[in-house]
Amino acid sequence: xxxxxxxxxxxxxxxxxxxxxxxxxxxxxxxxxxxxxxxxxxxxxxxxxxxxxxxxxxxxxxxxxxxxxxxxxxxxxxxxxxxxxxxxxxxxxxxxxxxxxxxxx
Amino acid sequence: xxxxxxxxxxxxxxxxxxxxxxxxxxxxxxxxxxxxxxxxxxxxxxxxxxxxxxxxxxxxxxxxxxxxxxxxxxxxxxxxxxxxxxxxxxxxxxxxxxxxxxxxxxxxxxxxxxxxxxxxxxxxxxxxxxxxxxxxxxxxxxxxxxxxxxxxxxxxxxxxxxxxxxxxxxxxxxxxxxxxxxxxxxxxxxxxxxxxxxxxxxxxxxxxxxxxxxxxxxxxxxxxx
Numbered sequence: 001x002x003x004x005x006x007x008x009x010x011x012x013x014x015x016x017x018x019x020x021x022x023x024x025x026x027x028x029x030x031x032x033x034x035x036x037x038x039x040x041x042x043x044x045x046x047x048x049x050x051x052x053x054x055x056x057x058x059x060x061x062x063x064x065x066x067x068x069x070x071x072x073x074x075x076x077x078x079x080x081x082x083x084x085x086x087x088x089x090x091x092x093x094x095x096x097x098x099x100x101x102x103x104x105x
Numbered sequence: 106x107x108x109x110x111x112x113x114x115x116x117x118x119x120x121x122x123x124x125x126x127x128x129x130x131x132x133x134x135x136x137x138x139x140x141x142x143x144x145x146x147x148x149x150x151x152x153x154x155x156x157x158x159x160x161x162x163x164x165x166x167x168x169x170x171x172x173x174x175x176x177x178x179x180x181x182x183x184x185x186x187x188x189x190x191x192x193x194x195x196x197x198x199x200x201x202x203x204x205x206x207x208x209x210x211x212x213x214x215x216x217x218x219x220x221x222x223x224x225x226x227x228x229x230x231x232x233x234x235x236x237x238x239x240x241x242x243x244x245x246x247x248x249x250x251x252x253x254x255x256x257x258x259x260x261x262x263x264x265x266x267x268x269x270x271x272x273x274x275x276x277x278x279x280x281x282x283x284x285x286x287x288x289x290x291x292x293x294x295x296x297x298x299x300x301x302x303x304x305x306x307x308x309x310x311x312x313x314x315x316x317x318x319x320x321x322x323x324x325x326x327x328x329x330x
Contacts, residue, residue: 024134025131025135026134026135026138026139043151043152043153043157044135044139044151044152044153045132045152045153045157045158046157046161048131048132048135048158048162049161049162050161052124052128052162058175070134070138071130071134072131072134072135073127073130073131073134078233079233079236080236080316
């Protein structure tokens with residue numbers, strides 16, 4: 001599944017991945033791929049604008065990790081981001097239940 | 106190959122200064138990490154074309170403004186507090202003319218002002234404590250509003266003093282053609298109600314902008330399509 005199919009869900013997915021553990025962009029993409037069983041294989045360049053946008057919205061915070069061989073930016077969910085994540089998780093669960101109820105035979 | 110690709114991204118990138126350097130550094134780190142596992146060509150293929158990578162970083166004016174809403178609200182609150190200083194000085198001066206002390210009321214207002222100032226400055230600096238001070242600020246502002254609106258002590262003394270001073274002719278601005286006592290009561294009510302309503306509105310706006318409802322980012326989600 002690429003960028004177009006994931007449009008509208010990317011923010012939630014990024015918050016969910018980073019809600020479990022702070023990570024840098026490359027690792028975020030790996031986690032998305034691993035946790036979706038390879039289904040979410042989006043163009044990697046789309047992740048960074050989304051991470052920056054979420055940071056500017058106050059949902060993520062970031063800092064340079066100097067301990068790695070190559071300097072990289074590590075992102076973590078802020079308290080505001082965690083509230084947003086919780087709210088969107090509830091919305092998604094309700095939406096998934098409703099869709100399931102409609103399409104179930 | 107990676108350097109040439111990054112130069113191409115930089116050519117299309119519509120952000121400047123520190124943010125531009127950060128974007129390019131992140132992309133460079135990503136590409137090198139990816140290249141170590143899948144090779145440079147594949148790493149670049151997975152990243153997308155330079156135009157596709159650079160385009161979403163160009164911020165929309167409204168989005169940028171909206172994302173700064175906490176700082177804008179903090180600035181608005183600071184401006185409103187600064188604008189109300191002349192009124193506070195006038196209230197004090199008029200009460201002073203008739204020998205009535207205002208210290209108790211201003212001491213009552215002080216915690217709200219101090220917490221508001223601290224929160225505003227910390228929010229401007231994007232320090233997390235600024236957000237944590239919003240709830241105490243809302244409580245303090247609410248108590249202050251109720252006391253002022255209902256003319257409970259210590260607010261009642263200051264407004265009674267104001268009315269007496271205006272009725273005694275120490276301040277007659279905007280009273281032409283009206284009995285001073287009536288004018289004094291009207292002005293006192295206007296100040297009490299208008300400023301309290303303004304403070305409540307501003308505090309609610311600030312709480313929303315800094316700590317409250319977070320947008321669902323639908324507009325920005327669409328931008329990812």
